[in-house]
Amino acid sequence: MVHEKHPPKGDVVVRKACDNDQDAIIAIFNHYAKTSYAAYPEMLVNDRFFPFLREGTVAFYVLEQTPQVIGFGLIKPVLPFPAFIRTGMLTYFLLPEFTGQGLGSLLLIRLVGDATDLGMTSLVANMVSKNKESIRFHTNHGFTEVGRLNDAGTKFGEPFDVIWMQKMLD
Numbered sequence: 001m002v003h004e005k006h007p008p009k010g011d012v013v014v015r016k017a018c019d020n021d022q023d024a025i026i027a028i029f030n031h032y033a034k035t036s037y038a039a040y041p042e043m044l045v046n047d048r049f050f051p052f053l054r055e056g057t058v059a060f061y062v063l064e065q066t067p068q069v070i071g072f073g074l075i076k077p078v079l080p081f082p083a084f085i086r087t088g089m090l091t092y093f094l095l096p097e098f099t100g101q102g103l104g105s106l107l108l109i110r111l112v113g114d115a116t117d118l119g120m121t122s123l124v125a126n127m128v129s130k131n132k133e134s135i136r137f138h139t140n141h142g143f144t145e146v147g148r149l150n151d152a153g154t155k156f157g158e159p160f161d162v163i164w165m166q167k168m169l170d
Contacts, residue, residue: 012103014110017060022050024069028093037128042155056080059114063107070098073107075115078124088115090125108141122168129161143167
């Protein structure tokens with residue numbers, strides 16, 4: 001499926017996510033669940049996914065071009081123990097027609113700022129080895145591959161590796 005790019009027509013703002021964003025966030029995630037390797041599940045998630053996604057977040061934002069939520073991003077500690085509060089795990093997704101316009105970078109800059117303010121020393125992201133766009137995005141933003149789980153999962157009937165990438169913060 002090809003998505004026509006839509007340059008932002010109005011101001012795009014980064015704001016804190018709220019409960020009213022649940023449906024938009026789930027819709028964005030479900031697009032990738034059913035169409036690509038960007039989200040791990042093959043099946044659509046339901047409204048129970050939002051509390052799971054939100055649980056433990058130290059930063060949670062949406063990208064909004066009023067009145068539409070066009071993306072979201074968050075940070076959680078890499079593991080849910082106080083010893084790991086210095087390393088954050090990122091999750092973020094944009095509607096496909098808004099990718100490639102610097103909006104993912106805008107969201108990442110906000111998340112990096114929050115991570116730094118929280119005293120984090122690094123951020124990690126994990127992705128399917130078949131998700132070349134995500135690997136390129138992270139590499140272009142200072143992340144390096146620090147680990148790989150070979151043949152870790154399958155989606156659409158095809159096996160994939162999980163790549164872990166890390167960015168050290170100044």
